[in-house]
Amino acid sequence: MKKIHIVILVAIAAGIMVLLSFMGDLSTYETLSSARQKAGKTVTVITQLDKNFPIEYNPAVNPNLTTFHVTDSLGNKARVVYYFEKPFDMEKSDRIVLKGKMQGEVFEISRKDGILIKCPSKYKDDPKAAYNNLSQK
Amino acid sequence: MDYIGEHLLPGQLGHFLVLLSLVASIVAFIAYFKSANAKQVDEAVSWRKIGRIAFMTDAFSVIAVFLIILYIIVQHYFEYYYAYNHSDKTLSAKFLLSSIWEGQEGSFTLWTLWHGVLGLVLIRTAKKWEAPVMAVISFAQICLATMVLGIYVFDLKVGSTPFMLTRHQFSNAPIFSQPNYLENITDGVGLNQLLQNYWMVIHPPVLFLGFASTIVPFAFAIAGLWKKEYGGWVKQALPWSLFSGAILGLGIMMGAYWAYESLSFGGYWAWDPVENASLVPWLILVAGIHTQIVYNSTGHSLRATYFFFIMQFLLVLYSTYLTRSGDLQDTSVHAFTGSGMNWQLRSLLFVFVVPALALFIARYKKIPSIAKEENSYSREFWMFIGSLVLFLSAVFIIIATSLPVINTITGSAFTIGEDKEFPYNRIQVFVAVVLGILTAVTQYLKYKNTAKATFYKKLLIPTVVALAISLSISFWGNINYNTYGPGFLAAIHLALFASVYAVIANGTYIWGGLNGKLKAAGASVAHVGFGLMLVGILISSSKKEVLSMNFLNPLNFGPEQKEKGVENLTLYQGVRTDMGKYWATYAADSVTGKKGNVTYFRIDMERKDGSERFPLYPDLIKNTKGQEGYSNNPDARHYWNKDIFVYVNASSKIQEEKDTTQFRAHEVKVGDTIFYSNGFIKLDSVTANPPSGGYYQAEAGDAGIRANLSIVTREQQKLSAHPILYVRNNEVEHVMDSVYNQGLAIALSKVIDDKHIEIRVRETSQLVPFLALKVLQFPFIRLVWLGTVLMVIGFVMSMLYRIRLLKPVGAERALRKKEPSTPPREVPTEI
Numbered sequence: 001m002k003k004i005h006i007v008i009l010v011a012i013a014a015g016i017m018v019l020l021s022f023m024g025d026l027s028t029y030e031t032l033s034s035a036r037q038k039a040g041k042t043v044t045v046i047t048q049l050d051k052n053f054p055i056e057y058n059p060a061v062n063p064n065l066t067t068f069h070v071t072d073s074l075g076n077k078a079r080v081v082y083y084f085e086k087p088f089d090m091e092k093s094d095r096i097v098l099k100g101k102m103q104g105e106v107f108e109i110s111r112k113d114g115i116l117i118k119c120p121s122k123y124k125d126d127p128k129a130a131y132n133n134l135s136q137k
Numbered sequence: 138m139d140y141i142g143e144h145l146l147p148g149q150l151g152h153f154l155v156l157l158s159l160v161a162s163i164v165a166f167i168a169y170f171k172s173a174n175a176k177q178v179d180e181a182v183s184w185r186k187i188g189r190i191a192f193m194t195d196a197f198s199v200i201a202v203f204l205i206i207l208y209i210i211v212q213h214y215f216e217y218y219y220a221y222n223h224s225d226k227t228l229s230a231k232f233l234l235s236s237i238w239e240g241q242e243g244s245f246t247l248w249t250l251w252h253g254v255l256g257l258v259l260i261r262t263a264k265k266w267e268a269p270v271m272a273v274i275s276f277a278q279i280c281l282a283t284m285v286l287g288i289y290v291f292d293l294k295v296g297s298t299p300f301m302l303t304r305h306q307f308s309n310a311p312i313f314s315q316p317n318y319l320e321n322i323t324d325g326v327g328l329n330q331l332l333q334n335y336w337m338v339i340h341p342p343v344l345f346l347g348f349a350s351t352i353v354p355f356a357f358a359i360a361g362l363w364k365k366e367y368g369g370w371v372k373q374a375l376p377w378s379l380f381s382g383a384i385l386g387l388g389i390m391m392g393a394y395w396a397y398e399s400l401s402f403g404g405y406w407a408w409d410p411v412e413n414a415s416l417v418p419w420l421i422l423v424a425g426i427h428t429q430i431v432y433n434s435t436g437h438s439l440r441a442t443y444f445f446f447i448m449q450f451l452l453v454l455y456s457t458y459l460t461r462s463g464d465l466q467d468t469s470v471h472a473f474t475g476s477g478m479n480w481q482l483r484s485l486l487f488v489f490v491v492p493a494l495a496l497f498i499a500r501y502k503k504i505p506s507i508a509k510e511e512n513s514y515s516r517e518f519w520m521f522i523g524s525l526v527l528f529l530s531a532v533f534i535i536i537a538t539s540l541p542v543i544n545t546i547t548g549s550a551f552t553i554g555e556d557k558e559f560p561y562n563r564i565q566v567f568v569a570v571v572l573g574i575l576t577a578v579t580q581y582l583k584y585k586n587t588a589k590a591t592f593y594k595k596l597l598i599p600t601v602v603a604l605a606i607s608l609s610i611s612f613w614g615n616i617n618y619n620t621y622g623p624g625f626l627a628a629i630h631l632a633l634f635a636s637v638y639a640v641i642a643n644g645t646y647i648w649g650g651l652n653g654k655l656k657a658a659g660a661s662v663a664h665v666g667f668g669l670m671l672v673g674i675l676i677s678s679s680k681k682e683v684l685s686m687n688f689l690n691p692l693n694f695g696p697e698q699k700e701k702g703v704e705n706l707t708l709y710q711g712v713r714t715d716m717g718k719y720w721a722t723y724a725a726d727s728v729t730g731k732k733g734n735v736t737y738f739r740i741d742m743e744r745k746d747g748s749e750r751f752p753l754y755p756d757l758i759k760n761t762k763g764q765e766g767y768s769n770n771p772d773a774r775h776y777w778n779k780d781i782f783v784y785v786n787a788s789s790k791i792q793e794e795k796d797t798t799q800f801r802a803h804e805v806k807v808g809d810t811i812f813y814s815n816g817f818i819k820l821d822s823v824t825a826n827p828p829s830g831g832y833y834q835a836e837a838g839d840a841g842i843r844a845n846l847s848i849v850t851r852e853q854q855k856l857s858a859h860p861i862l863y864v865r866n867n868e869v870e871h872v873m874d875s876v877y878n879q880g881l882a883i884a885l886s887k888v889i890d891d892k893h894i895e896i897r898v899r900e901t902s903q904l905v906p907f908l909a910l911k912v913l914q915f916p917f918i919r920l921v922w923l924g925t926v927l928m929v930i931g932f933v934m935s936m937l938y939r940i941r942l943l944k945p946v947g948a949e950r951a952l953r954k955k956e957p958s959t960p961p962r963e964v965p966t967e968i
Binding site: 002003004007008011014015018019022023025026027028029030042044057059060061062063064084085086088089099111112113 | 407510511513518521522525526529532533536537540544550551552553554556557560564704705706707767768769786787788789815850852877878879880907908909910911
């Protein structure tokens, strides 16, 4: 066997190990109710801001605590605690992707990048906003 | 209806030129194809002539299309949706340019423009490879032209035109029922605030030039397979692949610099899918460059070269699909959302993937390869191993990035866990170890075979020096990044050695191996840059620090809170606040900007040891594009060995509700409790004739009492307040007390009887302006940028060197005259 074959075999073996360990660490997309059943395990949930409740962030009291409420696609609701500043464009979001753990009734996010805000306006522009803009004039 | 004041000519011209570019590129493709397949010379020449004219027409058209888009934006012709939607009148000239690449149409135009320019250069320089190479590029131009076509074939939308009229985009908006509607559209929606940054003016053109240039090595490889002259193109394509490597690498790192400066990714690299999508083709391109050089010198690795050059371009197309199709929007901060062109993006991918791979597989066996394997002490063997490692690391990144696509295909629901970066870092740190060591050692090997004794002897000094340096960094550099345990920390130290080794060994090779011949030292310079970049990445990311750790507010937010969220510090205006080694003071703020949309804050920073004081001016920008909300923009102080970044995360200035709250009176006796929104206030005791304190100066003859209140917040924080009521010269005076962080103002307003007093409490969030500040420190970040610059310089040096080697005899003779003993071909021939 050639050296290069050995090297390639080793590389493939290493690659498989890497991928297996990578797969083992992957989290899964859940709904809020399936996240409740997996309390304490890190999950990813795609949600929407529940606008019936205010986003609570009072930097004068605690600049490192934001709480808000979300609804998932099945209509489940939960309160979310995020231990960082409120993302600026949160109110405008049409979707919020959360990575964190369900602790009791509260969804806890303890990493700064545990929230991904998707705004209609962020890169692709919101045709609706532009339309409204035009219609007001 | 006839509309008043519209400028329809540029749009019509633009439309026409897009169509012309489509037709011209089809003609160019057919003509070059015929020319490449022609049996007779004069037939080939006459087809080539048609091809050239057609391609020049195409290049002219796409350049003109680009200029027309620019003209429309600069003239503020808001009757065009592109100008309306991506610009406004307040933008300065350079940002008008970046308006072009805010939308997909503009960035496709930019890409096809670069193809045009590169094609023109190839027509002049590609010689006998012109026909097949230009056929491939013309084919790409056909595909890209359809992307900005914007016509409907039956019900299918083909492309999206940058010349769409606003009134067509919103054809049923009532405003367009008036012929003079333009008088009412006085300004555009504007440019995304994030793109209003100097780096966003230059990063996209450079990156797209990089993307566009990857087609050249690909086209040469396809041409080689097509014409069955398998090795004939390799030398000639080397300057092109080096050019690609330089520009794409530069473009990627400019993006990283922008991300760093605007902190929109929280650093310069976050393994965001958009970043990965451009990194992966670059890694494979670099792998291809190395095997290409191996082939030039030894005849080995030709098949690998084909594979890498084909894959890197296919991955550019795949990346384009990933970032523009909207498939990534749940995993990326910065991907485009869908544009309804997914079928077209997918087709673009398939029309290249299927024929290219089919051709490669069909001809694979015929690509010459050397049966005898490489010697273990040969340069080519280890260069190949290095390329393989680069390739595997790219494969890993692209699989992880493609999870959303994999999910769509297999119906699974996997996603990267809570920690987005570590799954990548823990793999790539080992890639860094292997690559660092290979980069250091391989230069000292010769092609074919190396005398072991000289090899070890030459390597000894650089190895010892590198060990000494990296061990001193390890021991005294205070690198104790134990977030992920001792295993990862050990890997970081190992990688640190490997990258220092790469820097030192390549640096000494310029003198030891090349006798200081800088012209031929491009590879060494690039490798030194690569090593420095790795050192910078390792140190800056393992020692990144949050300076604004919130130790001041001695708050007890619960048992776990301390580790969780303490990165923001609240500063009240004028109050000097403890921030680790610094005092930070929120001194002032002011509103500026053409639209009054920028609020600057002045933060005075002062070292506690008194060694320096400096102001920083982070700002908050009210979002344009008719949206609510704000974006923050950091300010930084750069030192030779670190950067300090300050940014404002929240401010009372942008809370718009007015302060209308009133004092509420409460009648209490000692031991009573008053509730407020965030906790309660308890009257512990009353002190008669209190001593001076706070704003109260006791004088003889005063008769006063002081209420001693303790406040317990919802977060179990314990605070106190001491309002005073006193009578001086028969006048009743009050000294209020404020609890800033609770927004409480408390007064002792009167004594009701010998047991009861009246306490007035006002709750507001606006006692004093405040802001939430985050301060980050990145040490040795300059090494990353310095390394990048060196790497790019190295690439360019090699490219120029290779171009000179390709020059016909005259230049070669000149070279020989200078260095009579070394014929140019035997000058060490790595990149």
